[in-house]
Amino acid sequence: MFLQWFCEQLLPTSAIAARYFITAGVSTLSIIALCIFQQRTLKRVLSQGPDNSSFNRSAGNISALTSQIAIGAAEVSHFVDEVNQSIDNNGEYASRIAVAAEQLNQTTKSLGDNAKHVLEQARHAQQLSQNGKITTQEGYRSIVQLSKDVDTAASQLLALKSSADQIRNITSLIGGVAEQTNLLALNAAIEAARAGEHGRGFAVVADEVRALAAKSAQATNDIESMLANIHNETDQTSALMQQVVEQTSSVVEAMQKLDEGFGDISSSIDQSTDAIGHIESALQEQADTTADISSSINQVRDSLTHTGSRSKDISSQAYSLSQTTEGIFTELGDWETGTFEQQVLEEANSAALRCGEELANGLLSGQFTERDLFDPKYEEQSGTNPPKYSTPFDELTDKLFPAIQEPILERNPQIIYAGAVDQRGYFPTHNRRFSQILTGDYQLDMANNRTKRIFDDPTGIRCGKHTDKVLLQTYKRDTGEVMHDLSVPIFVNERHWGGFRIGFKASND
Known part of the structure; x- marks a missing residue:
């Protein structure tokens, strides 16, 4: 009964042992030789019949061979356990990397979307800056023209003041003539009075001349007063115009600087827009690369999971082989194997x-x-x-x-x-x-x-x-x-x- 059980148990395990010994690093030729020796030993035992001494020697050989199988199974089992642990660790690391890669991919996509949005805003700001620059340039040209108009008005006001001064001089001269005429008319009236009846007509003329001289003097005084007011107002207006000229010059200078500032802003926005465009492109490339990495890591993880499953099967079979050798030793325990x-x-x-x-x-x-x-x-x-x-x-x-x-x-x-x-x-x-x-x-x-x-x-x-x-x-x-x-x-x-x-x-x- 034992020999029948032994044939059923040991011979099939030889192939398994060979497979796992090879995994553990034993040469194929050694395994083949081991299997052939086991088979020959069993045949010899079966052919020798009930000779206990021969059987004991064969049992000893079988024990030694089974010991070698057990050693190989232990080595393989330990090796596979280490591989399983390594696979589990690597699988866990791969899972963490996959999660991190996916998070990185999502973050990169989010950054890409934000960069795209910022790029759109930068382009909008670029357009607004360009429009502002155009408006500033138009305002600058208007201010320059206004400055020229103010300068012209100031010049005209100065000319008006000069003309008023000339008119004032003329009215002064007219006033002097009116005064002299009035004196002459007075003298003529006196002389007419002396002449009596003969000087009465001349007296009438003298009175009219004197009245005209008085009116001329009064008109000259009025004109003088008006010219004085015009002169005062012209002086005030001239001072105000001078302030306007100075302020206009300041505004022109400020508008010129504003125009230059808008130019610098526009240039900076152009550069920022280009830089953001490059960043957006780089982020898109990074997102594509990260997606590829994530896909590759997922494939590695799946491969590790599959390999881990297979290695656990191998470990289970190696353990089964080890149990078979344990059974062989148990059965051999009743024999004097030496x-x-x-x-x-x-x-x-x-x-x-x-x-x-x-x-x-x-x-x-x-x-x-x-x-x-x-x-x-x-x-x-x-x-x-x-x-x-x-x-x-x-x-x-x-x-x-x-x-x-x-x-x-x-x-x-x-x-x-x-x-x-x-x-x-x-x-x-x-x-x-x-x-x-x-x-x-x-x-x-x-x-x-x-x-x-x-x-x-x-x-x-x-x-x-x-x-x-x-x-x-x-x-x-x-x-x-x-x-x-x-x-x-x-x-x-x-x-x-x-x-x-x-x-x-x-x-x-």
Whole structure:
């Protein structure tokens, strides 16, 4: 029955082993040779019949070959786990980058839209500036013309003042003539009076001349008064016109500067418009590039997700292969194979029996209760990293278990560790080589002080939980070593407590 089961289990796994060994870096020719040797060994075993010695030798060979498969499966499983972790991390990074790229793309688009809007506003401002410049230039020309008109008016006003002064001089002369005429008329009247009847007609003429002289004098006075008023008003107007001329000159100068300022503004707006146009184009190119990057990252993320899914399938199949090799070792445990694994199994069975007896004695003596033993409280020891725990029974194990565990290491230099664990993977008393003084250095303490830790990794937790007659696991430790871990169950008063595990380096030899 065993041979039939073995043929069904081992031969199909050869192809799987080959596939994963290649993944782990073993040459194809070596795998082919391994598979052929397995098949030939099985055929030889089947043809030899019930010869136990021959079978035991073949079983030993099968054990060695299966060990190699287990090592390869452990390497592949560990490698795939690392790949999965890397894929998960890279996938997470890719997702973050994709989100950031999408946000950058949206931001770039928003900036592009804003730049386009600013460009439109700049162009509108450019048009307004151009219109303002034209209006300013027209106003400047109007002010210049007004200045010329004011200058002309000022000149004409000065000419009017000069003419008024000349008229005033003439009226002064006329006034003098009127006064002389009045005197002559007076003298003529006197002489006419002396002449008597003969001078009466002349007297009438003299009176008329005198009256005319008086009217002329009165008119001259009126004209003089009017000219004086005109002169005063002309002086005031001339002063005002002078102020207007000066103010107009200032306005002309200001309008000229305003025109130049509008020219500078228009030039700056033109340059800004060109710059914004370039920015808008650059942002559009950046948006296109960012979109391409986002698309590429999404493709990478999808590829990583697909690869991660496939690698998890591979890891699952590698684990299945590892379980198959465990089954082979379990079945071979009943045969005298003469292999090192058989020696380790004998050591483990003996140690498990003794550990169970010591724990039973502890219960019997009342050092702890069944609840303390089978459902203990794990109290974390302060200041330990990685964390360590104390239990109600570890005082007894510290006292008694070294006498069971340490001789195994002394008898078998190939063995790395040997000790009892409970169903949670708690290692109450580790070997002395792994119970060195704590240093505070995490890496050193993790490697050299492993006692009173809970090893609840997939390998460690199975060591204490299984109740099979033997479990041989192959795994990669957190220190990087590929190990075989052989464990057998520990029973206390026929109740399953945990397991005794022995670790030794896996070898392809």
